[in-house]
Amino acid sequence: MMSATCRYTFDPSTETDAGLQTTWECPHEPHPDSDHCVFHMSRDERAACDVRSEDIVESLRANLQSPDTRVNEYVGADLPHLSFTYQDVNGATNHVLNFRHADIEGLDFTHGRLDQGLILQEATVGRLKFEDATVTGDVEADEVTVRGDVTTDEATFQQDVHFDGAVFQGDVDCDETTFQSDTTFRGATFQGIVHFRNVETNGSSHVLDDHLSFADATFRDDASFRQATFDYVTFEGTQFTAGSDFEHATFEGDARFDGATFQQMADFDEARFADDVSFADVRFVQLAEFRGVEFRGGSRTTNDDVTFEGAVFEREADYKLAKFRYADFKDVAFKGPVNFDRATFTARADCHRVQVDGEFDLVHATFEGEVDFTESSFGDDVVATEATFDGDVTFEHAAFDRLVRFDEARFNEDASFRGATFHGMAAFRGTVFEGEARHLEENASFDEADFHDSATFEAANFTNVSFRETTFQERCDFRQAAFHETATFRLLGGDRDTYVDLTDATIDGGTISQVGGSAIPYDLTRATVGDLQLEGEGNEHELLDSFRFCLTDFDHFDFSNHHAYLERNDWTIHDFTGNEATGQFAVEMTNEIVEETYRKAQDSADAVGDTPASREFEFKHYYYNRKKNLDIILNEYSLNAWGRGKKAASVGLNLFMQVTCGYGNRLPRIAAFTFLLPALFGLLYAFGGPFLTQAGSVLDPGAVDKTALEVLFDNVYYSYISFSTVGYGDINPLGAGARVLAASQGMLNGLFFTLLTFTLFKRVLGGS
DSSP, X not given: OOOSSOOOEEOGGGSSOSSOOSOEEOOSOOOTTSSSOTTTSOHHHHHHTTOOHHHHHHHHHHHTTOSOGGGGBXXXXXXXXXXXXXXXXXXXXXXXXXOTTOEEEEEEOTTOEEOSOEEOTTOXXXXXXXXXXXXXXXXXXXXXXXXXXXXXXXXXXXXXXXXXXXXXXXXXXXXXXXXXXXXXXXXXXXXXXXXXXXXXXXXXXXXXXXXXXXXXXXXXXXXXXXXXXXXXXXXXXXXXXXXXXXXXXXXXXXXXXXXXXXXXXXXXXXXXXXXXXXXXXXXXXXXXXXXXXXXXXXXXXXXXXEEOTTOEESSOEEOTTOEESSEEOTTOEEOSOEEOTTOEEOSOEEOTTOEEOSOEEOTTOEEOSOEEOTTOEESSOEEOTTOXXXXXXXXTTOEEXXXXXXXXXXXXXXXXXXXXXXXXXXXXXXXXXOOOSOTTSOSEEOTTOEESSOEEOTTOEEEEEEEEEEEESSOEEOTTOEEEEEEEEEEEOOSSOOOEEOTTOEXXXXXXXXXXXXOOOEEOTTOEEEEEEEEESSOGGGGGGGEEOSSOEESSOOGGGGHXXXXXXXXXXXXXXOOTTOOOOSSOOOHHHHHHHHHHHHHHHHHTTOHHHHHHHHHHHHHHHHXXXXXXXXXXXXXXXXXXXXXXXXXXXXXXXXXXXXXTTOHHHHHHHHHHXXXXXXXXXXXXXXXXXXXXXXXXXXXXXOXXXXXHHHHHHHHHHHHTTOOOSXXXXXXXXXXXXXXXXXXHXXXXXXXXXXXXXXXXXXXX
């Protein structure tokens, strides 16, 4: 006698399903020719009983009308391909179609509508198709295995969809599918090609949950999410063993990729992240493409809009033309090149301890907010040509192993390279360090930095800059640089000689300090020096010898701070002590150049009212003018006789002015000449011979009945009377030489008293 129900039972104790607590018994009527229902008959038995798949579909549809909830349960069924194409699967109740643990050759809802829920937990399905279908109930397919392809093109799932732990052995095509509620593929394995192109996800209103989850999923072949639209989505711990494509995808809510691994190229070109996104601890084994991506971030300003904290990029990372708001790259390891060409950061960027082994490209990048690279390391070239930093910039204690190029970059607020180490050449040509208007702070700081190779700041512009305790191991080039407010140089000697080239630079103020040990040379050729203080530790006597003043413009430079040194060194400023690092200078120190250098120093001393310095520099100016003209006489062969004669006269007059009055700057000298020269003439008169006067000769004092001392006194007296042009007539010249000397003394009186008066008035009134 046939049983009233199918004899099939499912014992969960022998299975892995935890959803069934007790043995499940089939509620369906058996087939007339079998002890089992059409759903649990074996395939051979169905063939023998002529049961077709259409018959099974018809029985299933009939069961949907039953008020009994159990008749929609098909646990453990062994079913052929079930086609519901173009059908409206809608029962009298909302009872779920339960195919838990079933083995189904295929399910096809193409162009159909399924208003019942669908359970495929731990089932095995040959092919699964929902193309252009509408599913209004939940889909529970955790741990399902799909041996063939899955197709949901243009389908709409209105309720939750769960494929947690599912295994998809074929391709998965979900192009243009709409998931209107929470959808999960946690721990799923995709063995074939996966397409989620143009997919749309919305999820429920509880925004703290993920509307779409691929957490811990594994994609063994290419996965494409191109042009997909996500609300809240997570790929945490996901493994992409082949290519992944998110090009032009839109993430309207939070997105998380924490701990994901991309074994092949990851393509996020032109993706849009409208809310916060996290790539923390992600591993990119091959190229990571983020060209033109936009990280707009959400309204939660305390959070990073995008974070890559702890991520590892083993090949190239390309962020060309990317746009960021708050960005976090702390502890990121870039083992290949990184490209931020023309990228834009509109808010803070945290790059603490970033490690970049390949080339770091910041060409034309723009940082509108603060950016911090503290303790970061760069193993290859850093190229930041024409980059713009509108907020504070910090590279403190960063390590640069190779070339660093910030040519024509612009730092509009404070920039700090304090404690940074530059092992390769550092280039800051044309860089602008503008900074804020805080006069008590340096807008640019290179304090305690160490430059192992040459450094160039040619044509750079600084507002306030500091190089305290900075070490330059090679030449440092500041040619044509401009220091608009203050510059502080306190350089330390390194293992090799260094040299600071300030040719054509402009230094409006600041301090240059020479610390103990070997002095570091500074070349100030053609530089403009303002209120600059020069300081020295140790031997101040040699302080200015380490500065090459050549055609230097002293714009209100205060020489009074260095009078003691200048007096000990006879007011010489053009002497320069170089070292092995100094090389070819822009201007050769000829007599003509030295003359012009002292003229400029004189003009500056005049401008600040430093009369002592002005007088001394004027002396040097005329002294080297004579040496210049003498060089022309001796070496200029094209000069004609008349020109040579004029130059010779100029040299002679110059020498006379130097010897007699020091160009009007040696009052004691001209006073001595004026008042002691007659005594010299008196000695000549006293020796007689051709210089004999009526006062007699010390060689024959008896001839005039006097002692030799009286003869000497009378001759000196006669000389002073003749020099002063008084001429009492009590003593007259007798010898021819005496008459010539007497006549010349009258002319010398006018000359020397004029020079004395000239020098005296210069001393009293100042000026040149």
